[in-house]
Amino acid sequence: MTMNFIRVGAACPVTKVANIEENIRNIKICIDKGHEDNIKVLVFPELATTSYTCGDLFMQSTLINKSYKSLEEICEYSKSLDMIIAMGAPLLHNYCLYNCAYIIFNGEILGIVPKSYIPNYSEFYEKRWFTEGLNIKEELITLDFQEDIPFGTNLIFSSGNVKLGFEICEDLWVTIPPSSYLSLMGANIIGNLSASNELVSKNSYRKSLIENQSARTMSSYIYASSGVHESSTDLLFSGDLRISENGTTLKENERFQRENQVISSIIDIDRLNAERNKNISFRDSLKNSCLKPMEVKFKFKFNDYGIFDRYIDKHPFVPNNPKEREVRCKEIFNIQTSALAKRLEHTNIKKAVIGISGGLDSTLALLVIVKTFDMLNIPRENIVTITMPGFGTTDRTYNNSVSLCKELNTNFREINIVAACLQHFKDINHPVEKHDVTYENVQARERTQILMDLANKEGGLLIGTGDLSELALGWCTFNGDHMSMYSVNSSIPKTLVKYLVGYVAEQEAQDRISKILTDILETPVSPELLPKDKNGEISQKTEDIVGPYEIHDFFLYHFIKQGASYEKLLFLSKEAFKGDYPEEILEKWLNLFIKRFFTQQFKRSTLPDGPKVGSISLSPRGDLRMPSDASYGSFLD
Template sequence: MTHPFYTIHTHGLIRVAAATPRASVGDTAANAAATIALATQADAQHIDLVVFPELNLTSYALDDLHLQTAQQRATLAAIDSVVAASVTLRPVLLVGAALVRAGRLYNCAVVIARGRVLGVVPKTFLPNYREFYEKRWFASGAGLTGLSIDLGSESVPFGTDLIFAASDLPGLVVHAEICEDYWAPTPPSTAGALAGALICCNLSASNIVIGKAREREMLAAAQSARAVCAYVYSAAGPGESTTEVAWDGQGLIHELGEQLAQSRRFATEPDLVVADVDCERIAQERLRTGTFNDAAAFAGHPETRVRRIAFDHLTNPAVADVGLERVVPRFPFVPNDPARRDEDCYEAFNIQVEALAKRLEAARARTLVIGVSGGLDSTHALIVAAKAMDRLGRPRADILGFTMPGFATGEGTKANAWALMRALGITAEEIDIRPAARRMLEDMRHPFADGAPTYDITFENVQAGLRTDYLFRLANQRGGIVVGTGDLSEMALGWCTYGVGDQMSHYAVNAGVPKTLIQFLIRWCIRTGQYDAATDAILSTIVAQEISPELVPAGADGALQSTESMIGPYALNDFFAHYVIRYGLAPSKIAFLAWHAWRDAESGAWPADLPATARVAYDLSTITAWLERFLQRFFATSQFKRSALPNGPKVSGGGALSPRGDWRAPSDGTARVWIDELRSAVPQAEPGHLA
């Protein structure tokens, strides 16, 4: 036994598997034994649902042998064997069998759990083209609803109107369709999902030809995205008859368009491909997608026309940590796959460039005005501005870059700012704000003006505010617009001064880009040669330096003011922001996912070119401490700043924080609901669960 926090079911995760048993050519006893063996293995792996291939008990490629009485009776015996074995097994089993009802033979999915058949779903669409001749043997299940079928002494629900829902495990709501059903323009799983099924399953035979594996992946990804569901697909593997065709045994698990797992194809040994699907995430996505609700209405609300077959799943609801069968990216805004990451970086960068170019044209501005600190955000805003000018065929000299050293500006960052401006060929100037800041502090009777080293929020914001005052007045003077530098991470945390350059501008070009993505975007610019070698060298230096606002002088030890020591690591904060903004997950669930991603130096998933210094570990107590701080800042203290955001482009599908876009919230809200949930659901540090 362990704390419920560590169990997948606590967080709406359901463990599913696509099974590839060793097939046979009509040996139903062997098929039943292979099915039971994999079901037993699945039980040992704490799997909740196993999907087998089409007709896996009967065998698929039997041709006219499907119409033999002996074969039909042997299939019933195979079902009985699996049902008997399932009494003590955890998983719900979806097995394939050819069954006779009312003088017709149907290609069926048989749903078995804990020693009983819950229901039988006949195949709707029967392929009868090229190598397929299913209409020669089978009848379609189209239109068959509200019926039953006799299996031995039992009468069980039969029809295409069935979904199966665990009464004791929210999320385990299952729909079954068979092979050709999801090649059809109107897959039955669409209606199943609209009726409430969260996990749609496909029992498939699907012989293999060149390119078909890619087609299956495309269909499974598309259906899981379109129907807002998880999709589990299992194709027949080696052992089926190769008289005319061959088999590869492809198993796929997708969730909301994303592939979670795929089996080994052409494997000679039986296989289970396993993943934990996030049914809470699916349910939340449906709440956010009005089109899903409209589709249900246009379809006549399928939930009013289905039979929801209830069953008890957790007969022994022991609380156990069974791990997590799911890759949790440490950087959810940054793909781990290098090719996909390059595609995303290309799109993100060009979204920003296109957006800024359009705003420059629409404003009929002669110049772009930007404060260049030598830090990460202003650097990225500046290189975007340079590309925008290039795209418009305008000289980069129309970009007016100002470095404005204050009381704590480091020589290194100031030098970087100058070097970058020169390398890009913009018009560069320096305005020392210290005399004006000192005068303002004197007028305010601030202790610093009398020589006392008082580095409070007023001391910091006098500098930040003056920089913004200069930029706006310079833009007035020189016919320009001020380019904002603040990023999505700062907007989420409220780590910006109200009314100054990282919160207020004429156009907030970085507002849709989180800090972690900005770092990778700059690296992408270097790697893909967006600028010249001199610029690349400066960008490399900037992206490697510690993030600091440089508003307070270095301490006696020479250490600079560190942003992340005050608000937490940006990598963690971006992780939290992604799951709060995009999916609305409970804080305890976010902590659970973060713990799996960060609990040791090797956990989670990260891009291969991530610097070794970023491959760190955080224990649960550290994660929850920073998460609580994030929740307080996000929900209670920062919304008023986001409510006044200037225009800026949405960049990431993970969400944006503009009040005119993805995020609308009251400026006077409270974080209590989220913090209470976190504190009540997450345990104190327990031995064996910390890095």
């Protein structure tokens, strides 16, 4: 597929119980719809040719023979289609009737997968008709229209990077689903042909089951269940259709529909394979798997997935749903405060020292400290907060830092660094008017020296404030704000820092503190290391220099999470930020991101301790073991 994307689908045709001719007519309508939508893998419900609720009619040879004829008809109908069709139908073999998935491609049956587990409890009594296929491996089936068809539960259908495996309904509900083994045998897309009836609250459980299995197997999971036109003698089916990928539902239908239904979604094969490559436990599981796959090879002729309608979240670190976002923020604060509490208890330190700039990062770190001290019943006066105005400090950030520290009842102090920096310029013979990197870093290191020395003097722990986005870009001064004794924000990206501060402002802070936090949120991001402009405002805006943090956070997520290439990062960013930024701007900041990520690794190699709160961290002791002198040339377009 182009950049290893593929469109897959799930279908629920209108059914007439035991009326195979009518069922095939509706199945063909769904196949046509799938073809129009550029679907490459289309999964139908369990026993779709006959309908699931035929009961003792499954013992009638007429029904079975007509089902075979319908399969031949579907093969003939699909000869010119570049599509895998997973069709549910019965198979009579050696006097045993099996509930099967027939995998059809380009006019022939590539293989037949029997249902491994036959439910025979509560409302299900399938063993009256069907035999379990759990132990069937590498057998061959001959039908009137095709010979030597592979038959077994270990079939993997393979076309390049696309590896397909199939299971049927109950197989998903057992202790170890066959799809777990199929994934270990290489399948990255699992199809489930199902007939799952509706009961109160069953749908939410079924959804979580599908999402969890797709996460556990690091696969895409296509689920298609029988619809409302099945017999309602004792049960009602809803036609539940779902497509999940690695724990997330990409597409689901509206249940209880009375017309033919087909849903589709684009699957990112690269993403799934990257997750498996990184997950050592998955690789270890491969060693313990005694199953050997029977690979059935085929080849898609085309790679067109049609209109790219896959949703790409421009803020992958931040949940879209406000309620979910609130829960996430609360959980992150719990991680940060619990981690800091452990460090304070271990060192038996009762004081914390922190530099407050009036910016987002130091504000978040201070809020974490305050919450931790309250939790440990340590008085807030033991929190030594220091603001250190310099050449670029504006009235807005200065007033916000002073007001916030006082409102939080911390031990507030002010140390102006201008005189010390001027003396240092003189000592190293650096012109004051030369506003270069030395000019900036002198201030950052002067502040860190003050904080370190005060932490020693007070017997306190210096808390770092830098965030994940700054670390990714190396937007920090080595042995300046880069260094601390414990760093609580080190795995929180800038886009999420904003929401965390906003969460406190909205949910936990009193009116006066809430207003200060809101103004901090509205202040441009800046290190304030260059002199103010003529109006006394911030002249050095970080996002004007290195680019918008929302773009860099997006690049960081996909670069680390799935090892996305330059081409794919640019493609995904164009989709995510469509209408927000022109392509040339995205390309400009992508080039800068790649260069800075590689050249600034030496700063990340010497990071202080700090808790991991999300799926991505750049800690040299944990997630990122990267040489400081790696070249970025091959990673640019």
